[in-house]
Amino acid sequence: MTSDLPSHSSAVEEKLERQHRHSWTRPVSLSIPGVRTRRLRILVPNAGPFNTLRVNRMRRKRGPLLVALACLAVFFTVILVSKSFGRSDWGDQWQGGSTPEPPTLVFKRRDLQKIWKWEIASGHYPSRQSVPVEIGFTEPFVNPATPQQPTALKPSRFRSPGVQIVTEGRGVGAKRRYLDIQSHPPNVAYPPRPVPGSVADLDHVMKHCDFGKGKYVRDCLEMLRLGGGLDNGERIRRDSKTMDWRYIYVEANSTSMDIEEPEQEQAPLYRRPAPGRKVDDPNDGLVKKKGVDWEASVSLPEPLTHRPAQSIPTACDPENPRVFHMFWTGPFTDKPYLAIMSFLFSQNTGIHLREWPSDTRVCRPQFWLWINPGPAAAVPNPTALHDMFEQLKGNPWASPFLHPRFKHVIQFRLWNTTEQLDGIAEIKDEWRELQDSLFNSGGHIISVKKAVTITTSAAENGTSTKTDDDDILNRTGSKSSSSYDRLSVILSDMARFVLCHRFGGIYLDADTILLRDWEELWGWKGAFAYRWSRLENYNTAVLRMNKGSALGTFLFRTALKNGLDFHPMTVSRYTKDASLEPLLLRLPDALFDAAWLNTENYQRDRPPQPYFTEFGDFFNTPAVNSAAPHALGFHGFFRGSYSYHFHNFWWQPFDPARNFPDLGPRFKAGEELARANLRREKAASLAAQTQTHTRHAANDPITSELPEGKHSYNDLYDDNDLEVDKTDLDWSAVLKRTFEAYIRGERPNMYGEWIEWRI
Incomplete structure (x- = not known):
């Protein structure tokens, strides 16, 4: 029996119906699974305009309909949100949309x-x-x-016929x-x-x-x-x-291994075709790069002999040198300074011992910093090596590492592009054909031929050409986000492969901070890089390759036929097209770049510690999280990762309040020089402000005012201002000061070892 009286499950529902009686839609509140404090509000068709009897009959059947509409609304909401969060400009650039990348393969x-x-x-x-x-x-x-x-x-009786x-x-x-x-x-x-x-x-x-x-x-x-x-x-x-x-x-300690070849009849490479059929192509399924011939049969040396570390008579394996490589262009700054400091703080360098024991089983790692002293496109002069060391001695950020205490573990080396490429046997006779397009990144070439031709012509005519130090060809380092040293970045893309193939070891980008001992990573003798965030591509900010390896031969010959392009996205195509990806293992970001996925809007429901939503949080920690750096210190910074990659920010100081090497009395001269440089920079900046102030004052009665408590411009660069700290220290400042405290002898390194200066 039906009733003419309205029936409602709650007073709220009754009020909603009264409010929307004459509307075609009405809101309905549904519970959200797993979220107790909020409800989902959706609009559904309003049955109010219909007569009461029909409404009453419909109410008994509207439950399934509302559930179905709610499910559809949730489904489309999730799809839209997923698309908006998943989009990324830089990702779209390299994914290329629906257009496939051209093949790169040149090997049979x-x-x-x-x-x-x-x-x-x-x-x-x-x-x-x-x-x-x-x-x-x-x-x-x-x-x-x-x-x-x-x-x-499988045994032959379980195998299907054929190859x-x-x-x-x-x-x-x-x-x-x-x-x-x-x-x-x-x-x-x-x-x-x-x-x-x-x-x-x-x-x-x-x-x-x-x-x-x-x-x-x-x-x-x-x-x-x-x-x-x-x-x-x-x-x-x-x-x-x-x-x-x-x-x-x-x-296990074993000097010999029982390698018994399986006793099986060797099968042909491919199934023999039936009589009258065309011979099968042995490269069937491989897509060759257009416009080039297949590479001649690859020539490789005899394979190396694999031996467990315990069976090698010396602590260091001569076939597996433990060298960290880093590439730097232009004046030495706080960026390579902190990278080397993190190396001393975390790796087993032996600087905590008065003498390195001769009977130790520890292989002491070395840090080789390769310096390209001028612009990336410049040719080093004959006195470049001497000039480099003179500049290092006079640079407060670099001079501490010339101390005799570090001579066995830190080396500065001069980068010469011509010399290095001539040292790669696979390309030494052919790379000069591409020297006008060496700066190739992802197929985008920055030509330096025109600029060199103009300069040479001017010199021959006895005229001078004025160079712009901020021009892309003359930059030596990135001074701001708008004046990025793109050429040096492109050169470093190639340099990392050159260094690892020539000398072996691990390459690190200069915006890398080591967070733990890499002993067990050195023990893994395979090659590796790591993943480019959400994309299944390489990021070669960390690159491990073996000296003179077959993989290196493949990469250099393939790159030569593809314009010597070593951008990590392009290298990803090289290995994928050739089915060699497992030989260059793509490790997860967590090992070397634990914040990257969070900065790309991934895994924010369960982020690691610390929680960075952008890479700038390392330098300017948000106030809501700013208690963590000082309270937790180095121990609470991505504990477990082998390193941290802060992604550029070359122009941002780690510690603005103490932007100098704070290493104690032993290195006081360098500290004073850095402080003097800071005062000069402030004086120059204030002089420019004074000129602007005077010019505006002559034309405008409204003039800029000095900050409160400052009576002259000299007060703005007083020495005391260098030590004014923020209330909450940022992560970058905490890490820098932690490493410096170890060098000053005020605390041990991360493994409880105190530096020993008596040698």
């Missing part, structure tokens, strides 16, 4: 197989990941860098013993140094940290922190899953 399949075999045989693939099926291996192969395991090839593609190698290497690294009472104030010769299982790291598989940076850092013993004995009891966080291992 048989040469790609040679490269893979050389790297595996040399121990440069300590991974259990499969070889891409596109490589087309048809013969079983062994891997000396993975533990012994049975072959993955079988082999993607799994058989491990024949030493056994791995995974370590439980942690401080033990009573020495729990600082974490222990990594075990010499230990290795990070990067397959295990990918399991816990791969963004592409939905892993969070926060969880990855917890695994890296606990598995590396960085919790300082403060481990909070967790469930049994903590055993899965042991990612550092040592290999």
Whole structure:
């Protein structure tokens, strides 16, 4: 029986109906799953205009309809929000929309197989990941860098007829013993140094940290922190899953390995065609770069012999030099200064010992800073090396590292583009054909030929040309966001591959701060870079490659045929087109760039510590988070990461209040020089302001006023103003002052070791 009286589930609903009785729509409030404090308000068709009887009948059936409409509204809202958050200008630039990138491949399949075999045989693939099926291996192969395991090839009775593609190698290497690294009472104030010769299982790291598989940076850092013993004995009891966080291992001490080749009949590379059919193309499936010929058969040296660290007679493996490379153009500033300071604070350099022990098993790393003293396009003069050291001696940011205490671990080296490219055997006879377009980044070429021609012509005619120091060809460093030294950045894209291929080691961008010992990363003998945020491309701000490797040969020959373009996005295309991506492992951002995903609007529901929404937060920490830097210090800065990449900001000082090397009495001369430079800069700036002030005062009765408490312009650059701190220190200032306190001898380094100055 129906009733003519209105029925409502609540007074709120009754008021809403009265308010919208004559409207075609009415709002409905629905609960949001998982959110107790808010409700979703949507508009639905209003049944008010209909007669009461029909309304009453419809009310009994409107529940499913409202639920369906609400679901549709939520679905379309999620789609729109996801699209708005996922868009990024720089990402669209390199994704190229729906237009595919042109192919870059210049190597045949048989040469790609040679490269893979050389790297595996040399121990440069300590991974259990499969070889891409596109490589087309048809013969079983062994891997000396993975533990012994049975072959993955099925017995013949289980295989289908025809050629079988082999993607799994058989491990024949030493056994791995995974370590439980942690401080033990009573020495729990600082974490222990990594075990010499230990290795990070990067397959295990990918399991816990791969963004592409939905892993969070926060969880990855917890695994890296606990598995590396960085919790300082403060481990909070967790469930049994903590055993899965042991990612550092040592290999069994074995000088010889039993490498037994599988006894199987060798299969042809491809199935023989039936009589009358056309012969199969051995490069079927490979897309060659247009307009170029296939590369001649690649010539590689004999593979290296993989040996566990414990079986090498010396502490350092001569085939695996432990050298950090960094490239710098122009005057030395606080940016390379802090990078080197972080190296001294975190790596096992031995500066905490009076003498380096001769019987140690620790391989002492070195830091090589390569300096291009002038503009990136300039040719060094004959006295460039002498001039470089004279400038370093007179530079307050650089001169401390010329102290004899650091001579075994820090080296300054002169970069010469011609000399370096001539040192690459793969391109030394051909690179000059591209010297007018060396500055190639992602296919965008900055030509320097025209400027050189004009300068040479003027010199021959006895005339002079006035150069603009802020011109893109004459810049030496980035002084602001609007005067970016683009040429030096492009040159560094190529320099990192040159240095790693010639000398081996790890390249670091100059906007990198080391946060922990890299011992176990040195132990992983494969090549790696890391992921470009959300994109499946490389960022080569960290690049590890082996000296004279087959991978290096591939990259330089491919780059030569693609305009010597070493932009990381282009390098991503090189390896993808050739199915060599696993040989240059793309590690997760969390290891070297833990803030990047947050700055791109990802994983903000569970961010790591500290929480940066933009890279500028490192230099200017937002007030809401500004208690953390001083309270937590170095210990609370992305604990677990191997390094932090602050992405440029060359013009932003780390510590504006103390923008000088604060290293104590031993380096007082450099500090005074830096302070004097600051006063001169302030005086010059104020002189310009005074001229502007006088000019405006003559024409305008309204003149600018001096700040409160300042009676003359001299007061603005008084020495006391250099030490006025912000109430809340920023992260950049806290890290700089932490490293400097170690050098002054006021605190130990991150592993509890005090610097020893008596040598």
